[in-house]
Amino acid sequence: MGDMELDEFRKYGHQVIDWIADYxxxxxxxxxxxxxxxxxxxxxxxxxPPEEPESMNxxxxxxxxxxxxxxxxxxxxxxxxxxxxxxxxxxxxxELLSAAFNVNAMLWKTSPAATELEEVVLDWLRQMMxxxxxxxxxxxxxxxxxxLCAMVAAREAITDFKTRSHGLTGHSKLPxxxxxxxxQAHSSVEKAAIVIGIGKEGVRKVSIDDEFRMDAExxxxxxxxxxxxxxxxxxxxxxxxxxxxxxxxxxxxxxDICDEYKLWLHVDAAYAGTxxxxxxxxxxxxxxxxxxxxxxxxxxxxxxxxDISAFYCRKPDILRRTFSLVPEYLKTNEENVVHNYMDxxxxxxxxxxxxxxxxxxxxxxKIGIINRLSEHISMAREFxxxxxxxxxxxxxxxxxxxxxxxxxxxxxxxxxxxxxxxxEYLNTLNEKLLNEINAxxxxxxxxxxLRGKFTLRLAIGNIRTTREEVKKxxxxxxxxxxxxxxxxxxx
Amino acid sequence: MGDMELDEFRKYGHQVIDWIADYxxxxxxxxxxxxxxxxxxxxxxxxxPPEEPESMNxxxxxxxxxxxxxxxxxxxxxxxxxxxxxxxxxxxxxELLSAAFNVNAMLWKTSPAATELEEVVLDWLRQMMxxxxxxxxxxxxxxxxxxLCAMVAAREAITDFKTRSHGLTGHSKLPxxxxxxxxQAHSSVEKAAIVIGIGKEGVRKVSIDDEFRMDAExxxxxxxxxxxxxxxxxxxxxxxxxxxxxxxxxxxxxxDICDEYKLWLHVDAAYAGTxxxxxxxxxxxxxxxxxxxxxxxxxxxxxxxxDISAFYCRKPDILRRTFSLVPEYLKTNEENVVHNYMDxxxxxxxxxxxxxxxxxxxxxxKIGIINRLSEHISMAREFxxxxxxxxxxxxxxxxxxxxxxxxxxxxxxxxxxxxxxxxEYLNTLNEKLLNEINAxxxxxxxxxxLRGKFTLRLAIGNIRTTREEVKKxxxxxxxxxxxxxxxxxxx
Numbered sequence: 009m010g011d012m013e014l015d016e017f018r019k020y021g022h023q024v025i026d027w028i029a030d031y032x033x034x035x036x037x038x039x040x041x042x043x044x045x046x047x048x049x050x051x052x053x054x055x056x057p058p059e060e061p062e063s064m065n066x067x068x069x070x071x072x073x074x075x076x077x078x079x080x081x082x083x084x085x086x087x088x089x090x091x092x093x094x095x096x097x098x099x100x101x102x103e104l105l106s107a108a109f110n111v112n113a114m115l116w117k118t119s120p121a122a123t124e125l126e127e128v129v130l131d132w133l134r135q136m137m138x139x140x141x142x143x144x145x146x147x148x149x150x151x152x153x154x155x156l157c158a159m160v161a162a163r164e165a166i167t168d169f170k171t172r173s174h175g176l177t178g179h180s181k182l183p184x185x186x187x188x189x190x191x192q193a194h195s196s197v198e199k200a201a202i203v204i205g206i207g208k209e210g211v212r213k214v215s216i217d218d219e220f221r222m223d224a225e226x227x228x229x230x231x232x233x234x235x236x237x238x239x240x241x242x243x244x245x246x247x248x249x250x251x252x253x254x255x256x257x258x259x260x261x262x263x264d265i266c267d268e269y270k271l272w273l274h275v276d277a278a279y280a281g282t283x284x285x286x287x288x289x290x291x292x293x294x295x296x297x298x299x300x301x302x303x304x305x306x307x308x309x310x311x312x313x314x315d316i317s318a319f320y321c322r323k324p325d326i327l328r329r330t331f332s333l334v335p336e337y338l339k340t341n342e343e344n345v346v347h348n349y350m351d352x353x354x355x356x357x358x359x360x361x362x363x364x365x366x367x368x369x370x371x372x373x374k375i376g377i378i379n380r381l382s383e384h385i386s387m388a389r390e391f392x393x394x395x396x397x398x399x400x401x402x403x404x405x406x407x408x409x410x411x412x413x414x415x416x417x418x419x420x421x422x423x424x425x426x427x428x429x430x431x432e433y434l435n436t437l438n439e440k441l442l443n444e445i446n447a448x449x450x451x452x453x454x455x456x457x458l459r460g461k462f463t464l465r466l467a468i469g470n471i472r473t474t475r476e477e478v479k480k481x482x483x484x485x486x487x488x489x490x491x492x493x494x495x496x497x498x499x
Numbered sequence: 500m501g502d503m504e505l506d507e508f509r510k511y512g513h514q515v516i517d518w519i520a521d522y523x524x525x526x527x528x529x530x531x532x533x534x535x536x537x538x539x540x541x542x543x544x545x546x547x548p549p550e551e552p553e554s555m556n557x558x559x560x561x562x563x564x565x566x567x568x569x570x571x572x573x574x575x576x577x578x579x580x581x582x583x584x585x586x587x588x589x590x591x592x593x594e595l596l597s598a599a600f601n602v603n604a605m606l607w608k609t610s611p612a613a614t615e616l617e618e619v620v621l622d623w624l625r626q627m628m629x630x631x632x633x634x635x636x637x638x639x640x641x642x643x644x645x646x647l648c649a650m651v652a653a654r655e656a657i658t659d660f661k662t663r664s665h666g667l668t669g670h671s672k673l674p675x676x677x678x679x680x681x682x683q684a685h686s687s688v689e690k691a692a693i694v695i696g697i698g699k700e701g702v703r704k705v706s707i708d709d710e711f712r713m714d715a716e717x718x719x720x721x722x723x724x725x726x727x728x729x730x731x732x733x734x735x736x737x738x739x740x741x742x743x744x745x746x747x748x749x750x751x752x753x754x755d756i757c758d759e760y761k762l763w764l765h766v767d768a769a770y771a772g773t774x775x776x777x778x779x780x781x782x783x784x785x786x787x788x789x790x791x792x793x794x795x796x797x798x799x800x801x802x803x804x805x806d807i808s809a810f811y812c813r814k815p816d817i818l819r820r821t822f823s824l825v826p827e828y829l830k831t832n833e834e835n836v837v838h839n840y841m842d843x844x845x846x847x848x849x850x851x852x853x854x855x856x857x858x859x860x861x862x863x864x865k866i867g868i869i870n871r872l873s874e875h876i877s878m879a880r881e882f883x884x885x886x887x888x889x890x891x892x893x894x895x896x897x898x899x900x901x902x903x904x905x906x907x908x909x910x911x912x913x914x915x916x917x918x919x920x921x922x923e924y925l926n927t928l929n930e931k932l933l934n935e936i937n938a939x940x941x942x943x944x945x946x947x948x949l950r951g952k953f954t955l956r957l958a959i960g961n962i963r964t965t966r967e968e969v970k971k972x973x974x975x976x977x978x979x980x981x982x983x984x985x986x987x988x989x990x
Contacts, residue, residue: 078612
């Protein structure tokens with residue numbers, strides 16, 4: 009009865025800590041991308057749950073034998089896919105403490121420290137990014153949820169909270185609602201539109217300029233056109249650091265348009281927002297002080313283990329009017345003097361996520377954070393220079409942060425006109441190149457398509473990534489390019 | 500540069516493990532409910548983030564000095580508020596490992612082990628609860644999100660996925676949508692209705708019987724009435740273990756009605772579902788095999804640290820049609836042979852939550868889980884018998900699980916007619932009683948209102964709770980009742 013004996017907890021706790029330290033000392037001993045076949049883990053584990061208790065010793069051995077081979081190592085210094093992330097040491101210790109405290113931060117009183125540390129630490133992050141104190145911070149799990157919350161609040165604001173009570177259907181006079189985002193926006197925007205009931209057609213994807221940024225002129229024209237066709241525009245979701253190319257939408261111009269048409273401006277800065285902590289990079293959030301809400305994920309580029317999403321809103325009263333539901337069993341005596349964070353979002357259950365972020369910011373300090381992010385950007389610029397100087401690779405987008413979009417192209421800088429069949433070959437070549445270098449287990453890149461071109465993405469963001477690792481990947485790319493181009497190029 | 504030195508990680512890791520072991524050995528050294536004043540933590544922490552790095556030693560000391568006093572101890576053996584929960588030893592170690600792996604389980608390939616362990620472990624839990632293998636499991640963070648996913652899917656199913664593309668507004672012919680749940684349902688149902696755009700009026704709260712269960716007759720009448728008034732019913736959310744009293748809605752009868760009217764039946768068994776692991780308690784899920792979806796939270800009553808919510812659905816194809824959005828940068832070669840869990844819900848970012856549940860189920864074994872849950876139920880029954888035998892307390896609801904609803908009432912079993920002014924006095928008395936015993940720091944109960952009566956709730960669910968602790972709380976209740984009744988009773 010009861011929990012694990014504490015001597016046993018101590019013993020296995022130490023063992024797990026040591027295991028993690030050994031693992032993090034050399035994640036490069038493992039292939040970056042797991043090399044198991046679909047079904048391998050499942051078939052190695054019992055189909056039925058155990059009747060009897062098993063020893064932690066056996067469980068941890070099985071973890072090594074059957075789970076570890078199925079891990080794709082996001083900790084590997086050559087993890088360059090999607091957005092590379094880091095669960096840093098202080099972040100891991102923070103998660104460990106949070107799991108032990110196991111508090112639910114739904115109400116202030118259910119752990120005042122969880123609520124107040126959330127206030128303090130999100131204010132620290134706000135200050136570091138140079139945002140004004142008109143923004144109130146709330147921690148969500150993911151940017152998907154932060155953006156969803158923003159869209160629900162924007163919808164409620166425009167319908168004067170009638171939607172909260174009445175809903176969207178059955179109004180003979182309510183026009184169709186529309187939000188605007190760029191063609192390069194994250195899929196979470198469209199998912200939010202599905203969830204809140206405006207549908208995929210309720211999202212108008214605004215065209216982009218030649219640097220993958222939302223075209224503000226096109227946005228304005230779209231809004232005018234929609235209004236004249238009976239739509240009701242209600243929000244613009246702009247992005248600082250889009251997923252494919254990390255382009256930065258022209259926030260200032262977009263904010264002007266939002267002012268003019270009274271639209272809720274939400275900024276998705278999930279990946280790139282923390283770059284603004286670097287003084288020379290502060291400009292990337294220019295105009296964001298005029299946004300109604302903004303999301304920045306410390307689990308992306310601020311060394312926090314997944315998950316923690318910082319959602320800032322200048323209209324917390326609207327969030328509260330949108331989401332607050334206080335059943336009798338959750339009423340407290342302090343509700344007028346404290347934040348009960350359950351009132352500001354979707355989830356009632358809320359982990360104590362602020363603790364790890366507090367430990368990370370203190371452990372690295374603002375200076376340590378600036379140095380690490382700057383180093384990532386600098387490595388990306390170095391890689392960019394290699395691509396730009398190469399006669400076999402070309403860059404396909406600007407590099408404002410730490411992600412490089414590029415492809416192999418044997419005809420680059422050869423003054424040769426690229427025909428349609430050449431483009432087809434380049435797509436095949438680059439897809440093959442990606443699959444083969446990922447299969448080596450020595451590096452892991454992901455891809456996107458840019459203007460019909462299969463594009464390789466190298467994303468730097470892991471705290472263990474070094475210049476040597478980036479160079480090794482560059483060498484691999486060249487080596488496999490030569491081999492594949494020889495094999496595959498039509499004659 | 501780089502992460503914390505690994506020797507340092509090892510040193511502080513061991514220190515944190517030891518600290519946690521010492522803490523969990525005696526959480527009763529701390530007041531259950533934090534006794535800090537609003538603002539105390541905030542005012543003790545620096546307003547601005549540190550410029551320079553700080554040592555982990557100082558950070559951990561500050562944690563003890565400024566965070567710990569603001570913790571409400573959900574680990575305390577006398578935590579009886581809301582639903583009492585446990586972050587067990589194996590669960591904490593599981594979280595620690597997950598934080599260290601720091602994988603995002605959005606796609607199979609981004610960590611095959613995370614996806615396949617999720618499949619395996621949710622299948623184990625399904626088997627233990629005696630649900631059929633037509634249910635496919637998906638891990639979400641919270642029941643709020645699981646129920647929201649169910650409602651979005653139910654809405655899409657009834658509108659034939661037109662809402663996904665077109666949205667709810669601007670259909671001149673789409674009637675108002677309505678879902679049904681009992682007056683005792685959790686607030687997350689209403690929150691889901693707000694989010695998906697059917698509004699609070701889109702939730703019809705069905706009346707309850709004298710044991711706080713949904714009245715199936717009333718449900719049927721409500722549906723018929725709504726249809727004849729032009730509403731479009733689309734779902735029923737039934738509850739196994741409501742939040743206030745843990746009542747069990749008559750699932751079988753409700754399922755008949757859902758069949759008849761083609762409504763999506765979602766069952767909220769967030770707290771009580773795991774009780775079905777006990778063979779004699781399996782009946783509590785009777786009828787649930789006919790539900791379209793069901794949510795059970797291992798972070799409530801299965802010893803998992805917050806957060807992990809198990810969402811089971813018999814129509815995964817509908818979930819997928821509802822939620823799947825695969826932008827180019829997330830396309831993979833395996834999508835037809837594996838689950839990419841991002842396709843089945845709202846969040847793209849997904850922590851590796853299956854690991855802790857796997858470790859918990861193996862460590863305790865099915866038998867160990869049954870014994871612990873049975874002990875909780877048995878303690879609740881013992882407490883119930885004390886209340887039932889007392890001449891100063893009365894029970895206000897049946898006790899199917901481990902939560903007891905009761906109040907102090909000096910006139911109980913005295914054959915005296917309770918007048919309105921007596922009821923007012925009893926409400927005042929019980930509220931005062933709750934506040935005073937919680938202020939002792941020796942116990943923590945929460946409250947609800949049942950039929951206008953201020954009701955005390957004693958919820959047993961912490962793995963460290965013992966009969967002695969329950970008895971101590973009972974003694975405290977009696978002692979404070981005598982004191983307060985003397986002070987407060989109008990003469």
